[in-house]
Amino acid sequence: APKIVSASKRHPIVPLPAGQAYKYGTAGFRMKADLLEGVTFRVGLIAALRSRKLNSQAIGVMITASHNPAIDNGVKVVDPMGEMLEQDWEAYATLLVNAPTDDALLETYNKLATQLKIDLSTPAKVIYGRDTRPSGHKLVGALADALDATNTEAVDYKILTTPQLHYLTRCTNTEGTPSSYGKVSEVGYYEKMAEAFVRALKGRKIDGPLTVDCANGVGGPKLREFLKYVPKDKVKFDVKVVNDDVLRPEVLNLDCGADFVKTKQRAPPSPKPVIGARCCSLDGDADRLIYYWVDEKTGFFMLDGDRISSLAASFIADLVRAAGLEEDLRIGVVQTAYANGASTSYITQHLRLPVVCTPTGVKHLHHAACNFDVGVYFEANGHGTVLFSAEAIRTFGAKEPQSPAQKDALDTLAAVADLINQTVGDAISDMLLVEVILAHKSWTMRDWAVTYTDLPNRLVRVEVADKDLFRTTDAERRLSHPPGAQDEIDQCVKKYSSARAFARASGTENACRVYAEAATRVEADELANKVAQIVK
Ligand code: 16G
Ligand code: ZN
Known part of the structure; x- marks a missing residue:
């Protein structure tokens, strides 16, 4: 324990202005890199606790700020099967990171251990990686110090893509078991x-x-x-x-x-x-x-995430039919409110597949996709993957094909399930999937593009005094707070054809986002601006 305090002194937390606090959001902790050293140290403590809580399974930590500017960085925790950190633990991470002093930090750490019935003498393991940001190096140092101070086994995978770290976390925890996800290395x-x-x-x-x-x-x-x-x-x-x-x-x-x-x-x-x-x-x-x-x-x-999603869903649904498995496997698509309405209609009416809408953030989509045997989930921004249930994967290998065409479909399904990163959206893996699908269908980009026509849409960022005043319901499609705002939005939307609009507080920035779509470009722009005025 004294080790934690002395190590923490080397990675002090930067106090935020009064009334502000660090928060584990949809992307973990993400901000200007110079605020992150103490945060990353403390995330190391949380990762070690989580590993001990989960019978010494390895926990992943990724240091990245994704598409944000180079001066930003971020840190997030990956659960044993490569999923996002469980929601309750986001709150524990937030609590620990906001401890005002080194002594308060130790106190909070011990309290969490007691409250969560964690035996601190249990072995723990944390694996980590970072993107190419120069600030990552220092942050990794802080993380390593936290792991050392808590006697946690650590593996530094150096520079990785985020999905590679998710892959390695799952591989580490399934190594040598029947559900092994692959070799525990980047080469693997x-x-x-x-x-x-x-x-x-x-x-x-x-x-x-x-x-x-x-x-x-x-x-x-x-x-x-x-x-x-x-x-x-x-x-x-x-x-x-x-x-x-x-x-x-x-x-x-x-x-x-x-x-x-x-x-x-x-x-x-x-x-x-x-x-x-x-x-x-x-x-x-x-x-x-x-x-x-x-x-x-x-x-x-x-061709954005909605397009990749509908392409993958149509391809896999065809294969499942060709394999004679349509009675056995439930295929579904998960989207967020940002999905273009035309894509939703295409999937439900043309592909005849169920669509579920969840709030923004991978953890919500991933969770909903688990309810299907084959769950296709993508955010319009291009993050997504396809999840296959263990039963589905078993079936691809076990079903006795009745014809060469059935065998071909079963083999392709099995290959596709291996190709797609099942832990999280992975751009390289998704790209290979798209290339495979276009090759199978002998499609050009134009063939893919004409499957449906997007509704014109506009996304605007609105600076607001307090974004937390904006609370949503119905998978972020409606505002429950502030009172009356949703009625005003409804009144606006009514005036346009094929229109839809919503406003939500960003989970990563101090702002609100407004999305609108309508039959024409002019209408979509106008509607977005009107809704932005309501929110302002
Ligand atoms: C995070 C999410 C991303 C989401 C975005 C929305 C993860 C790993 N990432 O980057 O999926 O689209 O936040 O940001 O969940 P916003 O709340 O600022 O609109
Ligand atoms: Zn990213």
Whole structure:
């Protein structure tokens, strides 16, 4: 215990202005990197407690601020199967991080241990990684000190994508068991994905080159590394890796990356877009993916998380039918309020699959997707994955095929389940899935784009005095507070055709967000501005 206090003194917490507190939000703790050293030390203490609470299973800690500016950083905790930290523990993390002094910290730590019936002599294990931000190095030092001070076994995986850390956490905890998720190493991740990629393609050709914008983040070097594991004699996969400069930290996420493309609704200015070329962008920690291309006649066209979701759902539903499993497996799609209404209609009416809406944040979508045998979940921003139940995976291997076509479908389903990162949305894995699906369907970008037409939409950020006044219900689609605000929004929406709008407090910034969609561009813009006025 004295070790915790002396170590904490080396990583002091920065006091916030009166009335403010650190909060474990949807992205863990995320802020300017210079505020994070003490926070990261304390997150180390929480991770160690969590490991001890869960019978010494390994807990993951990832240091990244994803698509945010290079000067930001963040720290979040990964649960044993690679999921997001359990919600109750977000509150414990918040409590511990806000302890005002080193002694108060120790007191809170001991109180938590007693309250949660944690035996502090139980062994603990924490594995961690970081993105390419220079500040990550110092934060890892603080984390390591916390693990050392609590006698916690630590494994430093150095620089990783966020989904790689999730993968490694699950592999560590399933190693040597029947549910082993793969080899416990970065190489194991590449090998597993490359093998599944080849198997899922089964000789089908990928059409032309793919340009991948890596946001000048960790995805660049990791994608290059992955490509070495794709056997050239089996698959011709012509990838042009661009925006992969990780040596100049200031260019991270700057005018490139998935968040840029999604929010600006245009291609990164560099490299100069090539007409007709298939392109995609990853974000700064490679857990988001957006596809796009520039059409000769119609210009820039974006295929976001909703598009990837409906593409994956349609492909998997077809395979499940072809495998004769439609009576056995329940397939569902999970979206948030940000999903374009046209995508929701396409999935429910055309694909005839159920759609569930949850609040923003991966943990909510992931949780809802677990209720299906095959749960496809994506946020419009490009974060998502497909979850297969253990029973579904068993069935793909165990079902006796009645025809060569059934066998082909079963094999492809098994390969796809291995290809998709089951722990969290993974841009590299999702990209390989999209490439596999386009190859199977022999689709061009245009074929994919014409499946449905997006409703014009607008997202605006509204500065408000106190965002906490805005409380939502119905998966963030309606405001319950402040009183009367929702009625005003309803009155506005009524005046437009095919319109929908909502307002919610951001979980990552001190602002509100307003989303509106309507039949035309002009109407969507107008509606978004009117709702923003109501919120202001
Ligand atoms: C976080 C979430 C992301 C969500 C975003 C919304 C995770 C891992 N990340 O980045 O899924 O879309 O927050 O931010 O859950 P907002 O609340 O500021 O709109
Ligand atoms: Zn990210």
